[in-house]
Amino acid sequence: MLPFILKRVFQSILVLVITGAIAFSMFTFVGDPIDNMLGQERTMEDVERLRAQLGLDKPIPVQYFKFLNEAAQGNFGVSYRQGREVSEIIMERAPATLELAALSAIFAVVMGIALGVFTAIRRDGFAAHFIMSASLIGVSLPTFLIGILLIYLFSVELGWLPSFGRGEVVEIGGWTTGFLTESGRKALILPAITLGLYQMTLIMRLVRSEMLEVLRQDYIRFARARGLSERVINFRHALKNTMVPVITVIGLQLGAIIAFAIITETVFQWPGLGLLFINAIQFVDIPVMAAYLMMISVMFVVINLLVDILYAFIDPRLRVSAK
Amino acid sequence: MTEPVLSIRNLTVEIPTRRGLFKPVQNVSYDIYPGEIRGVVGESGAGKSMTGNAVIGLLDDPARVASGEIWLKGRRIDNLSREEKRAIRGREIGMIFQDPLTSLNPLFTIGEQLVETIQLHLKVSATEAKERALALLDRVSIPDPKTRFDQYPHQFSGGMRQRVVIALALCSEPSVIVADEPTTALDVSIQAQVLDLIKELASETQVGVILVTHDMGVIADTTEQVTVMYSGEVVENGPTDKVLSAPEHEYTKSLISAVPRPQVKLHRFPQVSYGGRETTFKIEDLARNWHKPEPSKSGKLVEVNGITKKFLEKSAILPSRRTYFTAVDNVSFDIKDGEVFGLVGESGSGKSTVARMIGTLLPVDGGHVKFDGDDVTEMSAQGIANYRKQIQMIFQDPFSSLNPRMKVESIVAEPLLHHKILPPDQITGRVHELLDRVGLTRAAATKYPHEFSGGQRQRISIARALATQPRFLICDEPTSALDVSIQAQILNILKDLQEHLGLTMLFISHDLPVVRQMCDRVGVMKQGQLIEVQDTETLFAKPEQEYTAQLLDLMPRLAQLSG
Numbered sequence: 001m002l003p004f005i006l007k008r009v010f011q012s013i014l015v016l017v018i019t020g021a022i023a024f025s026m027f028t029f030v031g032d033p034i035d036n037m038l039g040q041e042r043t044m045e046d047v048e049r050l051r052a053q054l055g056l057d058k059p060i061p062v063q064y065f066k067f068l069n070e071a072a073q074g075n076f077g078v079s080y081r082q083g084r085e086v087s088e089i090i091m092e093r094a095p096a097t098l099e100l101a102a103l104s105a106i107f108a109v110v111m112g113i114a115l116g117v118f119t120a121i122r123r124d125g126f127a128a129h130f131i132m133s134a135s136l137i138g139v140s141l142p143t144f145l146i147g148i149l150l151i152y153l154f155s156v157e158l159g160w161l162p163s164f165g166r167g168e169v170v171e172i173g174g175w176t177t178g179f180l181t182e183s184g185r186k187a188l189i190l191p192a193i194t195l196g197l198y199q200m201t202l203i204m205r206l207v208r209s210e211m212l213e214v215l216r217q218d219y220i221r222f223a224r225a226r227g228l229s230e231r232v233i234n235f236r237h238a239l240k241n242t243m244v245p246v247i248t249v250i251g252l253q254l255g256a257i258i259a260f261a262i263i264t265e266t267v268f269q270w271p272g273l274g275l276l277f278i279n280a281i282q283f284v285d286i287p288v289m290a291a292y293l294m295m296i297s298v299m300f301v302v303i304n305l306l307v308d309i310l311y312a313f314i315d316p317r318l319r320v321s322a323k
Numbered sequence: 324m325t326e327p328v329l330s331i332r333n334l335t336v337e338i339p340t341r342r343g344l345f346k347p348v349q350n351v352s353y354d355i356y357p358g359e360i361r362g363v364v365g366e367s368g369a370g371k372s373m374t375g376n377a378v379i380g381l382l383d384d385p386a387r388v389a390s391g392e393i394w395l396k397g398r399r400i401d402n403l404s405r406e407e408k409r410a411i412r413g414r415e416i417g418m419i420f421q422d423p424l425t426s427l428n429p430l431f432t433i434g435e436q437l438v439e440t441i442q443l444h445l446k447v448s449a450t451e452a453k454e455r456a457l458a459l460l461d462r463v464s465i466p467d468p469k470t471r472f473d474q475y476p477h478q479f480s481g482g483m484r485q486r487v488v489i490a491l492a493l494c495s496e497p498s499v500i501v502a503d504e505p506t507t508a509l510d511v512s513i514q515a516q517v518l519d520l521i522k523e524l525a526s527e528t529q530v531g532v533i534l535v536t537h538d539m540g541v542i543a544d545t546t547e548q549v550t551v552m553y554s555g556e557v558v559e560n561g562p563t564d565k566v567l568s569a570p571e572h573e574y575t576k577s578l579i580s581a582v583p584r585p586q587v588k589l590h591r592f593p594q595v596s597y598g599g600r601e602t603t604f605k606i607e608d609l610a611r612n613w614h615k616p617e618p619s620k621s622g623k624l625v626e627v628n629g630i631t632k633k634f635l636e637k638s639a640i641l642p643s644r645r646t647y648f649t650a651v652d653n654v655s656f657d658i659k660d661g662e663v664f665g666l667v668g669e670s671g672s673g674k675s676t677v678a679r680m681i682g683t684l685l686p687v688d689g690g691h692v693k694f695d696g697d698d699v700t701e702m703s704a705q706g707i708a709n710y711r712k713q714i715q716m717i718f719q720d721p722f723s724s725l726n727p728r729m730k731v732e733s734i735v736a737e738p739l740l741h742h743k744i745l746p747p748d749q750i751t752g753r754v755h756e757l758l759d760r761v762g763l764t765r766a767a768a769t770k771y772p773h774e775f776s777g778g779q780r781q782r783i784s785i786a787r788a789l790a791t792q793p794r795f796l797i798c799d800e801p802t803s804a805l806d807v808s809i810q811a812q813i814l815n816i817l818k819d820l821q822e823h824l825g826l827t828m829l830f831i832s833h834d835l836p837v838v839r840q841m842c843d844r845v846g847v848m849k850q851g852q853l854i855e856v857q858d859t860e861t862l863f864a865k866p867e868q869e870y871t872a873q874l875l876d877l878m879p880r881l882a883q884l885s886g
């Protein structure tokens with residue numbers, strides 16, 4: 001087990017070093033930051049001073065090493081646009097995105113698995129057919145359209161839920177949360193559904209097809225022959241076997257939820273990282289872009305590492321071969 | 324006379340299809356008495372398993388019991404509700420399936436699966452259930468039950484898993500066990516052990532056993548009563564020794580005569596002739612278009628010299644800490660021109676690994692394979708491509724060795740295209756010719772593999788293997804997934820091909836009677852080593868090694884019974 005985890009950790013570090021290189025190369029290739037930072041009226045001295053201050057006069061490998069070193073400590077430099085520490089801006093924005101992502105992930109996983117199991121068990125029922133057809137809509141409609149439709153229905157027509165922003169937030173030790181106020185909770189509902197809908201339908205369809213496959217296996221027949229009840233067969237024997245491949249996809253999709261929050265955040269004017277990133281692109285705010293890129297890749301890598309470990313926990317066959 | 328534990332009376336099962344009602348089981352009746360083992364025999368599709376499934380109430384939709392009655396200990400059970408049937412399953416009627424590798428849930432320990440079943444049926448505490456589970460594991464002769472209890476199915480061998488399955492079937496002391504081909508997936512020595520266990524349990528616990536099988540040897544060895552089924556109907560019913568020695572029905576007679584005999588060598592395998600299904604097979608036509616292979620330079624087409632294969636057992640970062648499992652250990656033999664060389668042994672003895680190394684599907688870890696004097700292990704890529712054209716393989720499982728997404732035509736044409744043997748415009752003609760020759764119609768070319776039965780699929784594999792006009796054919800258990808009547812047809816095709824086309828063959832099997840009929844010389848493998856090589860006749864008459872004698876001794880004894 002330990003060599004297996006060490007191997008995965010090593011691979012993860014390799015991935016991060018490579019994305020680090022890509023993030024770093026943005027500084028070198030996407031224009032000269034000095035031009036952006038200093039206005040028209042500048043002296044050569046200003047330029048030289050700033051260049052030295054930012055370390056841009058050093059050879060590229062040294063700069064890269066310095067960048068990696070600082071990135072590892074969470075230091076991505078100063079935002080060109082806001083003139084503040086990037087880490088500070090990110091910390092300020094992160095809670096909004098993480099809360100949104102967590103809620104939509106829970107929505108996607110819980111609903112996806114429940115509906116997937118339901119449509120697999122009652123695969124010939126009317127409800128199952130209806131859900132399957134409806135799920136096609138979830139897969140085929142683009143996220144922004146779903147967001148706009150939800151806003152139109154629940155905010156404009158019915159007036160039940162807010163159409164933008166986080167509502168009132170409460171600050172607890174540097175973390176702002178919308179879970180504690182009613183307007184905060186209300187504001188979360190629509191964006192969370194919008195963000196999670198695609199993942200939910202994907203998980204549902206995957207769970208359904210895997211489950212149908214598992215239900216055809218001999219050990220399920222044998223479980224029936226042993227006289228076990230349908231409930232035990234479906235939820236104990238079949239579901240656990242279904243989860244093995246599903247977990248990988250869920251892991252990848254959780255990363256995607258955070259990464260693709262950009263569109264949802266734009267539609268709902270959600271003050272999170274996605275919106276920050278969109279604004280950073282508009283103003284070529286490279287430190288913010290680099291930090292965002294690094295953060296997302298760390299998140300993907302960590303989630304996948306956890307998934308691999310979880311995999312070994314569920315499937316004893318992997319545990320043995322991994323030893 | 325005691326009362327039967329289970330009575331089946333005029334049972335008919337029907338499946339509604341687009342072309343009307345199909346009745347896979349018609350008017351079947353038989354009784355099981357306590358402690359009795361009743362064999363149900365017949366070819367696949369005869370309705371034997373379907374009857375068993377009807378008994379335990381596990382017919383797959385849309386099959387249903389149309390008429391007839393099933394009585395268990397004086398209670399009618401065929402008309403019970405779903406929930407009542409479930410309460411009987413596992414508690415009153417246990418079930419053993421064919422493939423022990425797939426009947427256990429891979430993600431739960433043996434112990435969890437046993438305790439779960441025991442608690443369900445006997446309503447006891449977890450500790451009591453565990454005690455009972457350990458006792459059951461001990462009862463089915465699983466060594467060290469305490470350790471085994473917490474292990475997962477993949478940590479057990481096939482035979483051991485079947486023992487666990489038997490333990491599961493015995494959880495609540497059922498009165499009847501339905502064993503559906505319980506030993507078909509196991510090799511001879513394990514089969515004998517598992518059958519002995521079933522016999523022992525039957526006489527000890529007075530459980531009645533329905534043993535569904537297509538193997539006449541198993542019937543002869545194990546059962547007291549036998550029911551012979553043919554296309555859904557019972558054709559003969561009676562005490563096993565009487566049915567086998569003096570069969571009354573024509574089908575039974577031809578079924579018995581089709582069983583390969585270990586003690587005499589016949590020119591052709593007798594086929595099950597009942598029902599007029601013997602296919603005409605014009606081997607001479609194929610021989611006309613066939614370039615007779617040139618004789619090899621030395622008279623020895625294949626020379627295997629000390630080949631060894633090691634598999635990684637435990638990986639580690641440091642090479643010195645890795646451990647290896649030696650699957651094939653320094654094996655040497657020659658195959659002469661036009662000879663059929665048999666390789667026998669238990670599963671895991673390395674037979675298939677040898678075949679794969681000769682076929683260059685696995686690299687050798689030591690030793691040499693020479694084909695017509697050229698060293699295959701040192702060939703260039705070009706040489707290997709040319710070599711592969713001259714050898715072809717036929718695998719055991721006709722279900723997984725054909726690509727399900729390709730039409731038969733493309734499957735058979737693939738080697739022709741790959742080795743650029745024919746210009747594209749002549750390929751269809753050649754494919755039709757090949758299909759004709761293995762007894763399939765031209766219409767088969769446009770179908771997909773799933774539209775064929777196991778025997779027909781194996782014919783497709785043979786047609787594919789013949790496409791390149793190989794000099795050497797490797798057959799890895801070509802008929803062990805097929806039942807007796809189909810086996811005879813396939814083996815006859817291979818025998819004819821070998822004789823008419825001058826093919827050299829490596830024939831791997833664990834079925835000794837088949838080996839006796841097919842092979843000129845036989846090698847016996849045990850734990851990766853080749854322990855004996857003899858002429859077939861000598862080997863069967865006076866084996867040199869004790870192990871070979873043991874193997875021969877384990878052969879099903881149908882032949883001794885019926886003479």
